[in-house]
Amino acid sequence: MDIFSNLLLGASTAFMPMNLFYGFIGCLLGTAIGVLPGLGPTATIAMLLPITFGLPPESALIMLAGIFYGAQYGGSTTAILINLPGESSSVVTAIDGYQMARNGRAGAALATAALGSFFAGSVATILLAVAAPPLAAVALNFGPAEYFSLMVLGLVASVALASGSLLKAFAMIVFGLILGTVGTDVESGTPRYVFDIPELYDGLNFVAVSMGIFGICEILRNLEGEHERSVGVKRVTGLMLTKEDLKRIIAPVLRGTALGSFLGVLPGGGAMLASFASYAMEKRISPNSAEFGKGAIEGVAAPESANNAGAQTSFIPMLTLGIPGNPVMALMVGAMIIQGITPGPNVISDEPALFWGMIVSMWSGNLMLVILNLPLIGLWVRMLTVPYHLLFPAIIGFCCIGAYSINNSVFDVFVMAGFSVIGFALSKMRFEPAPLLLGFILGPMLEENLRRAMLISQGDPSIFVRSPLSLSLLVFAVVVLALVLSPSISRKREEAFTE
Amino acid sequence: MLKIRNGRDFVGGVTMICVGLLFIWFGRELEVGNSFQMGPGYFPTMLSLLLMAIGALIIVQSLILHAGEGEPETWNWKAYILVILGPVGFGLLLSGLGLAPTMLLLVVGMATASRYANWRHSILLGLFLSVCSVLLFTKLLSLPVSALGPWIPFIGELF
Structure with missing residues (x-):
């Protein structure tokens, strides 16, 4: 079997002491920062990206992946213990998880989240290993027209599945695409929108941009409604699940994993959608549905498995097609580019050690999280009680040094400050920053493929509909759009997001 | 109309x-x-x-379309201005003052954006973070910033 030799290759990379070490550090840092209130995975990764620049590519990506699922996990911990979800994907976990904690069952809730996540992560990793090579093989035959259509589909779908106004999300994508054109035009060498600033010739740095619109901007919003939190966290006891608990969580974990794995692959999907959908589904079909909202263990098991499965499978389009489906994956794409790797179908064949190493490291990372987090829960609880007024100056300080360290220039610090203003102004007008980042990352690729395709067709736009593959991708994009715009679905969508 | x-x-x-x-x-x-x-x-x-x-x-x-009922907006101008000017000040002062004093100023300045901060805690946090950042970034990761810059004579030359 081919897959076994591949996984073996991956294991030899992932289990190298150095990579295990960085994976471990990533999980630890990710959890520690994810536990801190008001910092989601996107901000966490943006903040910690600069420290991975000096590492070899495998270690850097393994560490970033570790940070990602660590942050994810840390977010659920705060959701359960203090009803403060660290990120959107654990919002639903807070509903029943916090009730369980109030009933003195915090330990059981945390254990359920950990075990469910681990199981889902393992399944999703296997799925990733099986599905990625054939998908990449298909993508290898893509020409510029197909790539262009694929990216259009990705962008359209990411809007469709996001919350909030569609028009505004489209505006953000287009704004992001325009921002992506800042810098030297690759084909003609003409500088665009650089205003004679030498630092801008390479374009706006995406780390500085994302630290501004996610990191600093989140702080601004948190300071608005600042109030002293009296965090009354009791000691967490009773991590062991009873036999009855186990019996109750098996089916929800399985269903959550299946749903989450599927939704994670969709562009714009990922962890958040997965957790919402699986909670809603579980509430409907569970035999204990009356208990939901009052501390049902199923209400923790299902969304936690689903969000972890979704987080894992959202790597599939990123690793095989080079198309990020959500902001976290956009950051991963950016990190790969910084490491000199072009994300796309070639990664599997050109960098097999990196690709399979990352996949195996996802599994080992999930295992580390279970081993690490349950015993360390006391430490995380203590971190929870760090007051925000001590936290945010430290975060800003770290972002400043991080931005500086990108190119050892203060220019990127100014870019970060500028984008915190832009991001904040946009959020005041209720524009979501996530599509902006996706557009920004995809912009240069989209333009390059558009220009190549049009050059091949000698300016005839019908090239996008003449290739059957490209046509079906575009048709799919239109269908997605039509579905979202149709009144009945949009009402459902609203319901799903308000629930 | x-x-x-x-x-x-x-x-x-x-x-x-x-x-x-x-x-x-x-x-x-x-x-x-x-x-x-x-x-x-x-x-x-x-x-x-x-x-x-x-x-x-x-x-x-x-x-x-009418706007939906949303939560009332809260504004905190002091925090906005401080948090946005903080990084700008950091960028302007870094090369002159060096990492340690800039970090201290940044952290203490930022902390005043919060209603709950007090001077003692902020200064302690600032000192702690400037020592940490010097150790981590100047010594360990060898970023090209000195702990104390040329604007701080005498002591600066010792480092």
């Missing part, structure tokens, strides 16, 4: 149109070319036009 029913969206739509205009204006020297031979200006110009169209649609929507 047309009435603005959703002020926030109206402003949002106008902003998008302004952004589009801005990019078209600053890109006016870029050669647009045609769809066969796209110049460097083609893609940004088309996108700017698209953004303006979306902005117009948002405005139209804001004239038709």
Whole structure:
């Protein structure tokens, strides 16, 4: 079997002491920062990206992946213990998880989240290993027209599945695409929108941009409604699940994993959608549905498995097609580019050690999280009680040094400050920053493929509909759009997001 | 009579149109070319036009649809100004003062944006973070910033 030799290759990379070490550090840092209130995975990764620049590519990506699922996990911990979800994907976990904690069952809730996540992560990793090579093989035959259509589909779908106004999300994508054109035009060498600033010739740095619109901007919003939190966290006891608990969580974990794995692959999907959908589904079909909202263990098991499965499978389009489906994956794409790797179908064949190493490291990372987090829960609880007024100056300080360290220039610090203003102004007008980042990352690729395709067709736009593959991708994009715009679905969508 | 029913969206739509205009204006020297031979200006110009169209649609929507009941906006201007000027100050002072004093100033300055901060805690936190950042970034990761910059004579030369 081919897959076994591949996984073996991956294991030899992932289990190298150095990579295990960085994976471990990533999980630890990710959890520690994810536990801190008001910092989601996107901000966490943006903040910690600069420290991975000096590492070899495998270690850097393994560490970033570790940070990602660590942050994810840390977010659920705060959701359960203090009803403060660290990120959107654990919002639903807070509903029943916090009730369980109030009933003195915090330990059981945390254990359920950990075990469910681990199981889902393992399944999703296997799925990733099986599905990625054939998908990449298909993508290898893509020409510029197909790539262009694929990216259009990705962008359209990411809007469709996001919350909030569609028009505004489209505006953000287009704004992001325009921002992506800042810098030297690759084909003609003409500088665009650089205003004679030498630092801008390479374009706006995406780390500085994302630290501004996610990191600093989140702080601004948190300071608005600042109030002293009296965090009354009791000691967490009773991590062991009873036999009855186990019996109750098996089916929800399985269903959550299946749903989450599927939704994670969709562009714009990922962890958040997965957790919402699986909670809603579980509430409907569970035999204990009356208990939901009052501390049902199923209400923790299902969304936690689903969000972890979704987080894992959202790597599939990123690793095989080079198309990020959500902001976290956009950051991963950016990190790969910084490491000199072009994300796309070639990664599997050109960098097999990196690709399979990352996949195996996802599994080992999930295992580390279970081993690490349950015993360390006391430490995380203590971190929870760090007051925000001590936290945010430290975060800003770290972002400043991080931005500086990108190119050892203060220019990127100014870019970060500028984008915190832009991001904040946009959020005041209720524009979501996530599509902006996706557009920004995809912009240069989209333009390059558009220009190549049009050059091949000698300016005839019908090239996008003449290739059957490209046509079906575009048709799919239109269908997605039509579905979202149709009144009945949009009402459902609203319901799903308000629930 | 047309009435603005959703002020926030109206402003949002106008902003998008302004952004589009801005990019078209600053890109006016870029050669647009045609769809066969796209110049460097083609893609940004088309996108700017698209953004303006979306902005117009948002405005139209804001004239038709009422704003939903949202939470009342809270504003905290002191925090905004401090948090945004903080990194700018950091960038301006870093080369002159060096990492340690800049970090201390930044952290203490930032902390005043919060209602709950007190001086003792902020200064302690600032000292702690400047020592940590010097150890981590100057010594361990060897970023090209010195702990104390040329604006601090005598002591600066010792490091």
